[in-house]
Amino acid sequence: MVRIDAHLHVFAKASDQFPRTATDLAPGAREESVEKFLNCMEKHAIDQAMLVQLGGTQIGEHAYLQHCLKTYPDRFLGIGLIPSDCPDPQAHMDRLAEGGGIVGFRLGTLGGPRDPFAPVDVRTLESYPIWRHAAERDYVLWLYLRAADAHLTAYLVEAFPQVRVVFNHLGICPGEGKFRIDEHGRPRIETPSYNPSQHTVYRLARYENVAVLLSGQYAFAKEDYPYGDLMGWHRTLYNDFGPDRLMWASDAPWIYEKPGYGPLTELVDELLPQISQSEKAAIMGGTAQRFLRFPQRP
Amino acid sequence: METEAVGPTPEQKVQWEEEGYIVLENALHGAQLQRLQAAFDKATVECKEDWLQRVARGEAQPTFFDIPDPLERDEIFVDIVDHPSWFGLLQDFTGGETLFLGPQVRSVPVWPVSYTGWHPDVPLSNPLHIKVQIYVEDVSENSGEFAFVPGSHRAGSGPYTRPKLGESMPGHRRLPGRAGTAIVFNSYGWHTAMDNATTAPRRSIILIYEKRTPEKVRPDAFKAIARLCTTPERRALFGMEV
Numbered sequence: 001m002v003r004i005d006a007h008l009h010v011f012a013k014a015s016d017q018f019p020r021t022a023t024d025l026a027p028g029a030r031e032e033s034v035e036k037f038l039n040c041m042e043k044h045a046i047d048q049a050m051l052v053q054l055g056g057t058q059i060g061e062h063a064y065l066q067h068c069l070k071t072y073p074d075r076f077l078g079i080g081l082i083p084s085d086c087p088d089p090q091a092h093m094d095r096l097a098e099g100g101g102i103v104g105f106r107l108g109t110l111g112g113p114r115d116p117f118a119p120v121d122v123r124t125l126e127s128y129p130i131w132r133h134a135a136e137r138d139y140v141l142w143l144y145l146r147a148a149d150a151h152l153t154a155y156l157v158e159a160f161p162q163v164r165v166v167f168n169h170l171g172i173c174p175g176e177g178k179f180r181i182d183e184h185g186r187p188r189i190e191t192p193s194y195n196p197s198q199h200t201v202y203r204l205a206r207y208e209n210v211a212v213l214l215s216g217q218y219a220f221a222k223e224d225y226p227y228g229d230l231m232g233w234h235r236t237l238y239n240d241f242g243p244d245r246l247m248w249a250s251d252a253p254w255i256y257e258k259p260g261y262g263p264l265t266e267l268v269d270e271l272l273p274q275i276s277q278s279e280k281a282a283i284m285g286g287t288a289q290r291f292l293r294f295p296q297r298p
Numbered sequence: 299m300e301t302e303a304v305g306p307t308p309e310q311k312v313q314w315e316e317e318g319y320i321v322l323e324n325a326l327h328g329a330q331l332q333r334l335q336a337a338f339d340k341a342t343v344e345c346k347e348d349w350l351q352r353v354a355r356g357e358a359q360p361t362f363f364d365i366p367d368p369l370e371r372d373e374i375f376v377d378i379v380d381h382p383s384w385f386g387l388l389q390d391f392t393g394g395e396t397l398f399l400g401p402q403v404r405s406v407p408v409w410p411v412s413y414t415g416w417h418p419d420v421p422l423s424n425p426l427h428i429k430v431q432i433y434v435e436d437v438s439e440n441s442g443e444f445a446f447v448p449g450s451h452r453a454g455s456g457p458y459t460r461p462k463l464g465e466s467m468p469g470h471r472r473l474p475g476r477a478g479t480a481i482v483f484n485s486y487g488w489h490t491a492m493d494n495a496t497t498a499p500r501r502s503i504i505l506i507y508e509k510r511t512p513e514k515v516r517p518d519a520f521k522a523i524a525r526l527c528t529t530p531e532r533r534a535l536f537g538m539e540v
Contacts, residue, residue, distance in 0.1 A: 115350060116360040116407040117499060147356035154410040175356020192357060199361040203411045206462040239460065240415075 004285035004294060005049040007168060007213050007249035010034045011064055018064040020055030024181055032253035034068040040261045048294050050077050052106060057081040059095055069101030074297050078102040079142045082130065090133040097139065104140025110149040110156065122159045125152060135160045140292060144168040147175040150200040157207050164209055164291060169216030170233055171201030186254040191220045195233050205240035211291050212241055214268065214283065215249035225259035226270035234271040243279035247288045304386040314391060318451035318484040321473060325383035325480035326432065337372035338434050338501060341365045342405060361413035365403040370522045375401060379505060380535055384430050384482050388507055392426060395510040398535050402504040406442050412493045416460050416467050419485035422453055426509040427485035433475050434501040442491050442500035443474040444481055451487030458488050
């Protein structure tokens with residue numbers, strides 16, 4: 001049974017060969033190499049993974065991601081980024097995808113009215129050209145949206161039912177001013193105990209083109225591993241989306257130190273103890289293989 | 299509001315026991331309905347910007363807007379809690395032990411999907427839990443109207459599962475209505491808001507009650523409106539007396 005980590009980041013030290021934007025989370029001197037991750041995969045029987053760009057939106061800043069995808073084509077697929085002020089996002093998407101391996105793009109905003117009572121014409125949303133192009137080229141859209149845009153997703157998902165949409169990190173849409181870096185160097189998102197996605201992302205379960213990543217728990221939980229306070233959220237996701245549209249992911253490298261990659265691979269057992277082995281197999285890799293079209297390995 | 303506890307008719311009692319809900323057309327009307335609509339409008343204007351900011355901060359849902367602390371904003375929101383159109387029914391159903399838990403003065407924007415799916419509010423192990431949904435504006439079919447599965451409140455009914463499409467719930471009944479319509483329903487039963495295919499938001503008020511138990515009485519919960527609770531009946535309803 002294939003096991004796929006459906007979302008993680010690798011990056012090199014900032015250099016001429018691998019230029020990237022340094023951030024507080026990933027300073028220029030920090031390296032989280034693909035080889036380090038391959039060791040993790042080997043140790044924990046992970047077959048394949050989705051590498052998600054981190055370190056900048058410009059084409060050149062994707063150099064390390066593209067290097068990894070070219071070096072290990074049967075191991076990884078990739079998700080790229082699009083500059084918010086990109087004059088021609090379609091060309092940007094195609095340039096990144098043409099080398100092979102990059103199959104989709106991560107979005108943090110959709111660009112529409114902040115008032116949910118305002119009428120919405122999807123053609124006027126800033127991200128509309130990206131969605132239309134994704135529909136034309138079969139790119140996956142990888143959503144980690146700000147809270148203010150959460151209500152807009154339903155309009156786009158309905159307009160583009162052919163686009164595969166993957167909500168990151170339990171479908172949570174982070175609120176303005178809620179991000180910080182915790183004492184372990186990980187992203188931390190202050191989130192209400194009442195799941196703020198309950199009435200937005202979760203309501204999109206009716207659309208078969210929408211899937212959700214079971215990941216990022218460390219950033220939202222009030223409790224330490226195994227994040228028992230999030231068990232109800234996982235149960236709701238399981239009930240609404242089912243194992244065929246849920247994908248486990250580690251969100252490495254942020255979890256290497258705490259709780260560690262190994263415990264993360266057992267998190268589905270902890271938070272969804274009632275599911276069958278075949279359902280667990282789907283969440284741990286089968287769904288990602290089918291939904292994201294990972295190549296069959298020799 | 300003077301409480302005139304007029305109990306249910308025999309037909310209403312059968313309807314309540316067998317189907318779990320009662321529709322009261324024209325429960326609010328005339329000047330009182332207009333006063334409620336005006337208070338709703340005013341509170342919406344006062345509170346909306348704060349709500350939008352809370353949405354952006356991830357602290358509030360974007361798919362519905364509840365006016366905070368409505369009882370403190372206008373006496374009409376207090377007056378409807380023991381409104382004679384339904385209070386007598388509640389008292390009958392709870393054996394005269396109705397306890398008010400809270401209001402939801404709710405606007406639901408147009409959205410491609412209903413803001414909520416089919417669900418019961420409480421398990422059968424909970425004390426009898428009743429809600430009154432009041433339409434503040436006309437709510438036609440396919441405009442986010444309340445819907446209920448008749449009989450789903452009864453022990454032994456079901457099992458029910460949550461369908462992805464609201465309209466595919468077996469045996470459900472849509473309950474559109476004119477402004478001023480009130481729907482009293484047993485919260486053990488499966489219910490939802492249907493999709494809204496119109497261009498108008500749904501505006502309604504949901505009043506939440508329960509059969510009194512000591513655990514649910516919170517004497518300070520409504521102290522901000524204590525000056526409006528001068529009768530023993532009202533003080534009991536709002537849990538001001540243990």
